[in-house]
Amino acid sequence: MANNHFNYKTVYAFAREMHPKTEKFDVQYGTAGFRAKASTLGYVMYRMGLLAVLRARYKKGCVGVMITASHNPEPDNGVKLIDPCGEMLEQSWELWATKFANVADDELVDVIHEIVSKLDIEMTQRVEILVGKDTRPSSPSLAKALCDGILALSGKPIDYGIVTTPQLHYFVYCKNSKHEYGIPTEEGYYTKLSNAFKKLRGESFNNGNYFNKILFDGANGVGAKKIxxxxxxxxxxxxxxxxxxxxxxxxxxxFMCGADYVKVKQTFPNGVPQITEQRCCSVDGDADRLIYYYLDENKKCHLLDGDRIAILIAEYLKEMVESTGLEVDLGLVQTAYANGASTDYITQKLKVPVSFACTGIKYLHHEAQKFEIGVYFEANGHGTIVFKKEFKEKLKLALENTSLSNEQHGAIKKVLTIIDLINETVGDAISDMLLVETILHSKGWSIQDWEKKYTDLPNRLMKVSVKDRTQITTTNSERTCIKPDGLQDEIDTIVARYKAGRSFVRPSGTEDLVRVYAEAISQEEADQLSLEVALKVYDMADGIGPKPSL
Known part of the structure; x- marks a missing residue:
């Protein structure tokens, strides 16, 4: 039985006097952790400090806590926990996070006793909690509240200051792998990635249609500092x-910049010069999303989003692995929002298997881990590549195989260098950018050459306000609606009238909204398909407010 003695008087005093629960509404821990107006988050941060110490003791390793609200505007902030392998918090512990955040101050100690007792957590272990934050003005004060929680349960906060979210994930995994994955410092991170990049690039900086200049939009965030x-x-x-x-x-x-702005508005961000056919990219506020784009001679903005980044990477890795002569299980993971043309290209042209996962990066990450090489990206530009440990060992053993040719040995060494360029723990915009630049250089492609691989189907996303979003239930990775009864049949009937038509609906995770996505052969038909489905949702799922319209 665990030793469940701790200084509950300190925990309660800090909660009551320094970080009292000020909000009456409940908050819920999701894929992005907690996010809200920064002014409401002080008590949540304190409680996540407590939970981080309990998680670290339970896992017998260090964990991370990142203070960020990613692509949200500056008045917002948020917090999310990072597990010892550098991954997002285990889903079962999201329930504990939600419970900790919402319990009354005078019941907080009882909840701590409950989790310690249920999970048999040894409370005497001294654990380290790695803390990072983005550039928001609210982050320092929220970090203080977080550290108060860590100290209240005798944890040791290690302050990394202002870092990208992917950097903190990387540091946590480096620490817990005993530095096998890398050195858990900023310098170690820069050195590992930049050395791999320069090794892959070689002496020739330009190649064919590729020129080694890129315009980088840092979203006025931490990515701008680190680049x-x-x-x-x-x-x-x-x-x-x-x-x-x-x-x-x-x-x-x-504000009017960053990956989310470019993706949603499909236009250039403020401040980036609109130079015809110049390759550009944007990251978001905490540098875990990446979007590429360029301006054509008719002043139209062309977007190369997460779908296209995933396909570029999957095709390159398939070619590299085939050149090693090794049999490898390579797969790509998408969500229902992935453009149908991208899925067709992957399955029919590349012959790479595709798995679908629910929206949310944690779902894609876990699905990708089923492959020896798993590539995953959401359309918003958040994603990475994960490699099974057994695959890495297979590569190293193959280097000792004298029956393989010099060319195969060279290809194996190149794949190992590519792995060093990738932050496997989570989507990392800067690591992903360096990988995209490596691939374009290797192929001698301009951004226009990259775009020509396939043509996206026109699409439209709409929102429908409803009384209760829980009336909508989906299955099949959110691609099939099972409630309300009959709605999916109606959607199928509508879709059948459109050439290359596809549509699905899914409830919002935070608001009483239903999102409607539609694709068709032309933009006009995609718009009309989306509207028809949205109106059907409005009628069958208790829509409120004005009826959907284009």
């Missing part, structure tokens, strides 16, 4: 022109 260190490490191998890179407190975070 400057990379530029120093990369030298002339990649010329990065930085925009929206204001220091903390000057540029507005994610």
């Amino acid at each position: 400057k260190y990379f530029q120093e490490c990369l030298g002339d191998s990649l010329k990065i022109e930085m925009y929206n890179d204001e220091l903390i407190g000057t540029g507005k975070l994610n």
Whole structure:
């Protein structure tokens, strides 16, 4: 039985006097952790500090806590926990996080006793909690509340200061792998990725239609700060022109810039010069999303989102692995929001198996882990590649195989270098950017060459306000609606009238909204299909407010 003695007087005193629960509404821990107005989060941060210590003791390793609200506007902030392998918090513990955040101050100690007793947590172990934060002005004060919670249960906070979310995931995994994955410092992170990039690039910086210059939109966030260190490490191998890179407190975070803005608005961000056919990319506020784009001669903005990044990477890795002569299980994971044309290209042209997962990066990550090489990206540009440990060992053993040719040995070494360029723990916009640049350089492609691989089907996303979003229930990775009864049959009937038609509906995770996605052969038909389905949802799922319209 665990030793469940701890200084409950300190825990309660801190909660009552310094971090009292000020909000009457409940909050829920989701894929993105907790997010809300920063002014309401002090008590939540304190309680997540407590929970982080309990999680670390339960897992017998260090965990991370990141203070960020990613692509949200600056008044918001948030917090999420990072598990010892650098992955997102285990789903079963999301329930504990929600319970900790919502319990009354005078019941908080009881909840701590409950989790310690149920999970048999040994409370005497001294554990480290790695803390990171983005550039929001609210982050320092929220970090103080978080550290108060860590200290209240005798944990040891290790403050990494302002870092990207992917960096903190990387540091946590490095620490728990006893530095096998890398050195858990910023310098170690920059060195590992930049050395791999330069090794893959070689002496020729330009190749064919590829030129080594990119315009980088940092969303006035932490990615803008960190890319400057990379530029120093990369030298002339990649010329990065930085925009929206204001220091903390000057540029507005994610305001008319950043990956989410570019993806949703399908236009250039503020501040980035509109140079015809120049390759550009944007990251979000905590640098875990990446979107590419360019301007054509008719001043139209072309978007290359997470679907296209995933396909570019999957095709490249398939070619690299085939050149090693090894049999490898490579797969790609998408969500229902992935463009149908991308799925067709992957399955029919690349002959790479596709798995579907529910929306939310944690679902894609776990599905990708089923493959020896699992590539996953959401359309919003959040994603990475995961490699099974057995696959890495297979590569290293193959280097000792004298029956393989010099070319095969060279290909194996190249794949191992590619693995070093990738942050496997979570979507990492900067690591992903360096990988995309490596692939384009290797193929001698311009961004236009990349785009020509396939043509996206026109699509439309609409929202329908409803009385209760829980009336909508889905299955088949959110692609099939099972409640209300009969709605999916109606959707199927409507879709059948449109060439290349596809549509699905899914409830919002936070609001009483239903999202309606539709694709068709033309934009006009995609718009009309989306509207027809939205009206059917409005009629059958207790829609409120004005009826949907284009």
